[in-house]
Amino acid sequence: MIKQESEFSGLQKEILELKNKRNAIILAHLYQRPEVQDIADFTGDSLGLSEEAAKTDADVIVFCGVHFMAETAAILSPEKTVLLPEVNAGCPMADMITAEQLRAKKKECPDAVVICYVNSSAEVKAESDICCTSANAVKVVRSVPADKRILFVPDRNLGHYVGLQSGREVIYWEGFCNTHDRLTAEQLQKAKQDHPGALVMVHPECRPEVVALADRIFSTSGMIRFAKESDHNEFILGTESGILHKIRKTAPGKKFFMASDELICPNMKATTLEKVKLSLEEMQPRIIVPDQIRDKALGAVERMIAVK
Ligand code: 13P
Numbered sequence: 001m002i003k004q005e006s007e008f009s010g011l012q013k014e015i016l017e018l019k020n021k022r023n024a025i026i027l028a029h030l031y032q033r034p035e036v037q038d039i040a041d042f043t044g045d046s047l048g049l050s051e052e053a054a055k056t057d058a059d060v061i062v063f064c065g066v067h068f069m070a071e072t073a074a075i076l077s078p079e080k081t082v083l084l085p086e087v088n089a090g091c092p093m094a095d096m097i098t099a100e101q102l103r104a105k106k107k108e109c110p111d112a113v114v115i116c117y118v119n120s121s122a123e124v125k126a127e128s129d130i131c132c133t134s135a136n137a138v139k140v141v142r143s144v145p146a147d148k149r150i151l152f153v154p155d156r157n158l159g160h161y162v163g164l165q166s167g168r169e170v171i172y173w174e175g176f177c178n179t180h181d182r183l184t185a186e187q188l189q190k191a192k193q194d195h196p197g198a199l200v201m202v203h204p205e206c207r208p209e210v211v212a213l214a215d216r217i218f219s220t221s222g223m224i225r226f227a228k229e230s231d232h233n234e235f236i237l238g239t240e241s242g243i244l245h246k247i248r249k250t251a252p253g254k255k256f257f258m259a260s261d262e263l264i265c266p267n268m269k270a271t272t273l274e275k276v277k278l279s280l281e282e283m284q285p286r287i288i289v290p291d292q293i294r295d296k297a298l299g300a301v302e303r304m305i306a307v308k
């Protein structure tokens with residue numbers, strides 16, 4: 001549902017004016033604060049946002065998300081100015097592997113095809129054969145020749161999940177998302193007891209024992225689509241709580257329960273309207289990827305986009 005001009009706060013209106021003046025587009029991840037999602041031209045999951053970043057003709061991309069997302073936009077559109085309003089909004093999982101560590105791991109399994117989750121640095125992408133997001137990870141794994149082993153970095157939970165789904169041998173790095181990995185099977189069991197008629201949807205960044213208890217596994221956009229289209233009226237969600245804002249608007253009248261009240265990513269909440277405004281005023285903080293890293297990382301991202 002698109003907001004009417006009169007429904008915006010004074011600060012939101014100032015941001016929208018600045019945005020027009022700069023010929024900017026605002027992209028926001030579905031885990032962002034509601035008031036930030038409301039001023040975005042596009043809200044979505046990591047895959048949707050990177051597709052929008054690739055096709056926009058705006059001069060400036062204001063990325064309301066975390067560092068790796070803005071970096072992916074800069075890899076895809078080096079001629080554009082990419083702003084990350086809160087420069088310290090990182091992803092702890094992306095920081096769990098460095099390019100040096102990946103180079104060392106590749107030497108242990110030189111025959112393996114390296115798939116990196118988009119939640120990784122540009123340097124790690126540059127060392128990888130192909131990238132993936134939670135929305136296309138299984139498809140990307142299936143695109144790898146059947147006789148090849150797969151080295152999956154950095155998320156062990158997503159690596160485990162794609163291995164199960166594809167029946168492929170996956171060697172995975174021991175990284176994890178501290179928000180999704182916090183959800184326990186006991187907490188999810190309790191939510192199921194409290195809401196016996198609800199369908200359980202969880203993100204594949206959750207632990208394998210949590211994924212095993214779910215009815216459906218989806219990226220954030222996948223959950224929103226399914227909630228709207230399905231005949232079910234009640235859902236338990238195993239993902240970051242920021243999703244509630246859009247899912248409630250997209251499927252009004254349906255009920256959504258978080259699997260736990262601890263599913264909050266502080267990095268995703270670090271971007272505020274004040275910081276978005278400041279970034280458009282100062283055209284800072286700007287995310288730039290050095291050319292020699294960008295060229296190699298772009299190959300991994302483009303190979304992902306080409307997988308249908
Ligand atoms: P998706 O956007 O692919 O659902 O991933 C969730 C996430 O944790 C992003 O940081």
Ligand code: SF4
Nearest residue numbers: 066091092177179265
């Ligand atoms: Fe990283 Fe998890 Fe936060 Fe996403 S939700 S930015 S994967 S820590």
